[in-house]
Amino acid sequence: MTQTKIKLDDVWTGSHVSAVLKAASVVLVVDATNALATLSPQPGRQSVVVTRKSMLSSQMIKTIQPDAVVGPLISEDWDIVDLGLELEALGYRGDLFVVTKPLPRAELVIREVGAVCRGLTVHLLEKG
Incomplete structure (x- = not known):
């Protein structure tokens, strides 16, 4: 499993996670x-689909065929x-990108989700 941690500000600098996401x-x-x-969606090159967890289905995953999924570390219900x-x-x-505020032991999140x-493949996007 690949483990990566960046700050959201670094996405613009061409870091590894930025490259994976782009x-x-x-x-x-x-x-x-x-x-x-x-994200910088580019027509014909990259599409971004926004949804709620309650709307996810196997048919959606099969239809959309995402290369990457982005979700929050914690929401109100999950x-x-x-x-x-x-x-x-x-x-x-x-690839699963986890959006979070800076964490003191961010690697623990990667390990827990990865285990x-x-x-x-878990990546952190730290915002803050």
Whole structure:
């Protein structure tokens, strides 16, 4: 599993996570509209689909075929582990970008999500 940590400000500098996110043809943003500023959709090159976790389905994953998923560390009703488990159950395997405020032990989030969701490559996008 690849483990990466960056600050949102670094997305503009060409860091590894920025390259991974920019290379994604389809990005699925789940309840993380605050991450939209980090994306630069380009018609014909990159599409961004925004949804709520409650709207996720296996048909949506099959139809959209996201190369990357972006979600918050914690929402009002669920956390990133819940999202990761649901994505895997729906058939998604790939990059999961976690939007969070700076954390003192950010690597623990990557390890926890990665240990539970082995089909996902976890990246942190620290905002703050």
